[in-house]
Amino acid sequence: MAHRPNPGPGAREALELLSSVDAPALADACRRDRATAITARFMALVAARYGVAPECVVPTVGTHQGITQALFALARPGDHAIVERPAFEPLHRVPETLGLSVSRLERRFEDQWRPLSDRLARLLTPKTRAVILSNLHNPSGVAIETAELEAIAEMAARVGAQVFVDEVYLDFDFGADGKPWRPAAVAIDNGLSASSMTKVFxxxxxxxxxxxxxxxxxxxxxxxxxxxxxxxxxxPSLVLANAALERAEALEALARTHSARGRALVDAWLEGESRLRWVPPSAGQTGLLELPPLTPDPVFCEHLRGRFDTQLVPGSLFEAPGFVRLSYNLPPAELERALGHISAALDELAP
Known part of the structure; x- marks a missing residue:
């Protein structure tokens, strides 16, 4: 939420845990004859997380490229994709750029941001090649429960479509016992999970x-x-990723500690801030706040940044006008100060 760039939860600790990867090891990784062994190790580590064979894992250069690579492989110009809304912009821009026709599956505040399968049924066509979702939902942080994902997958399978799910925030609760959500590649036969080292790690x-x-x-x-x-x-990046994945439990625990601490502060603040509403995020580090009526989100965010040196993401960037995305993975004192700035900005701008 701060004005300055945010390195992510636990980034400093992550770098400390990776200190065992020395310069000679990275230099050695630049040799092309090391490619097979380094890549195989990465695939094995990721496969173990999901309980699949290593051959079912494909490395990508981040999740952005993963979206493009998946649609490049599985669809052709003129095919059809269904993309959630609100959405992280590349989820719909990439299929549009690749020449696919795109329909939108509405996820609504009044429905707790759930991707209702009955809406999906009206959008599917024989040319649908992909249903594209995020879990945890970006921007709301709401999880798609496994039963909902299974219903979506069954409908998509009728027309031969894959269910592509951006799961970069799901790693905050990856494999959590007793939680009613699982990665797409684990939960459904036609699921395609995408993630990266960016958020939790x-x-x-x-x-x-x-x-x-x-x-x-x-x-x-x-x-x-x-x-x-x-x-x-x-x-060299795979060498660092392998080191992080070998320490996944420790890094995930750090990320959950950071986000839980921030979430508790936000929950306490919202109890006294009646002008804002949200659907409580299922996990992760972000949530989507509904602004008071007649408060344009771009204007509010610009005022907040210029007046108080505090930044929220306008919901309009996710096709959710009237909302703002809040990230709460800041140090406690900084987060408390930022939440106070939001209330002060509401005092000045909200009707």
Whole structure:
């Protein structure tokens, strides 16, 4: 939420945990003859997280490229995709850029941001190749429960479509016992999970991500697409990613500690801030706040930044006008100060 760039929850601790990766190891990773071993280790580590064979894992250069690579492999110009709304912009811009026709699956505040399967049924066509979602939902932080995902997958399978799910925030509760949500590649046969080192692991600068599917034919198509994107993954980055994945439990625990601490502060603040509403996020580090009526979100965010040096993301950037996305992974004192600034800005701007 702060004006200055946010390195992500636990980023400092993540770098400390990776200190065992020395310069000679990174230099050695630059040798092309090391590519097979380094990539195989990465695929094995990711596969173990999802309980799939390593051959079902495809490395990507971050989740942004993963979206493009998946649609490049699985669809052709003139095919059809269904994309949630509100949405992280690349989820709908990428299929549009690749020449797909795009329909939108509305996720509404009054429905707790759930992607209702009856709406999906009215959008599917014989040319639908992908249903594109995020879980946790970006921007609201609301999870798609497994029963809902299964209903979506069953409908998509009738027309031969894959269910592509951006799961970069789901890693905050990855494999959590007793939680009613699971990764798409684990929960459904036609699920395609996409994630990266960016959020929970706090390592956005390494630009490493992955795609996971249980379908060997889909995995093979995704691997063939590598030749058009990166051929060989960035090997020094994979070395760092491997070190992080080997310490995944510790890094995930750090991320959950940071987000839980921030979430408690936001919950306490909202109890006394009646002008704002949200659907409580299921997990993660972000939520979507509804502003008071007649308060334009871009104007509010511009005022907040200029007057109080505090930043929220306008909901309009996610096609959710009248809302703002709040990230609460800041140090407690800084977060409390920022929440006070939001209330002060409401005093000055809200009707």
């Amino acid at each position: 706090g390592l956005s600068s390494v630009r490493v991500g992955w795609l996971v599917t249980r379908d060997p034919d889909v995995a093979e198509a995704l691997r063939h697409a590598n030749a058009y994107f990166h051929v060989t993954p960035p090997l």
